[in-house]
Amino acid sequence: MTAPRPPSDWPALMASVAACIEALGDPAFETHLLALLRDTARIEQCMIFAYDDEDGVDCLLAANERQPRIAGRLARLYTDGLFRQDPNYRGLRQASDDAPRVGLAPMRAEEMPPAYRGHLFAFPDLVDKVALTVREAEVAYTLNLYRGRDTGAFSTADLAGLDAMAPLLASLTRRHYATARPVSQQPSAEEAAVLAPLSERERQLCLFLLRGHTLKTAARELDVALSTAETYRKRAYAKLGVPSKARLVALCRRNA
Structure with a gap:
């Protein structure tokens, strides 16, 4: 696995960022987004969830680089009810109206509730998670990034790089998933x-x-x-x- 690009190496990332922007609204967007995240933060797994204000949750993206088939299974466990044990979700539900629209929250596996950790981390051998929360008027999105045992936990430098990228990642997520296409558009x-x-x-x-x-x-x-x-x-x-x-x-x- 290639080493991540340091936060200071933004010019080298422009092609990946441009590819994401070009693919907004297209299924190819997710492939480009995953490539950008793997290049910058060496992530092993990525999950994107959408939450509405009726306590509903949908999985928009589930990808595990080392174990591709397991991503969908983990997403179903989460959306079927384990999301309520996610500390980041509890914080999302309790947030006040003046809470930041974009926030980055690290969460180590050892800090998670035992049942949540056992179902979602132990089997796929994940050790660390960072969640980027994007709040909208009627829906919130979390972009969850995970590291495996071979790669190890996110370092201080990794977190600094992700924090610097947070506004960009939030904008890409919002524009791709939150923008409703014209209602008059006929079905394909x-x-x-x-x-x-x-x-x-x-x-x-x-x-x-x-x-x-x-x-x-x-x-x-x-x-x-x-x-x-x-x-x-x-x-x-x-x-x-x-x-x-x-x-x-x-x-x-x-x-x-």
């Missing part, structure tokens, strides 16, 4: 094929979610109660056999 052929089994309202809701809307903003666009939108979402996900928006997005991409 792949989306239409995946959503074909749904009722018209279920299909409309899923299209809003695929365009970057939260459940609350989708309900507003559909002019229905939030509880009704939640019912549409549950029915749609059950019919499609997906547990989350991340899996819905992946299903549409797989059929592309």
Whole structure:
């Protein structure tokens, strides 16, 4: 594994940053983002989660360089309920309105609750985690970066480099995942094929979610109660056999 570029070596990173910017809104963005993070911080695993104000959580990106198949399993454990044991999530829920919109928080494995550490760190042999939190009006994102035993914990220099990159990473995350595409945009052929089994309202809701809307903003666009939108979402996900928006997005991409 190559050594990370020091924070002072920004010119050498411009090509990677430019590739991320060029790919915003495109599935290739995640590949470029992971390459940038591996180059700068030698991360082994990256997870990006979105949280709404209804205590809902979706996994937007799950990638483990050494054990690719395990990333999805860990993401499901987290979204199925272990997220409530995440100290960073608890801090997110308790944050006041004047809390910083962007914040970087390191969290060593030995400082985690035993059950959380056992399920999400022991098996994949991870030893350290840094979470970048990006707060929006109705949704928050956490970009979680992990180190394995071979690479070791993040050093002071690593954390300084990530702190310097935090505004850039926050902007990239927000622009790629939070920007809803035009509502009038017609479904692609792949989306239409995946959503074909749904009722018209279920299909409309899923299209809003695929365009970057939260459940609350989708309900507003559909002019229905939030509880009704939640019912549409549950029915749609059950019919499609997906547990989350991340899996819905992946299903549409797989059929592309």
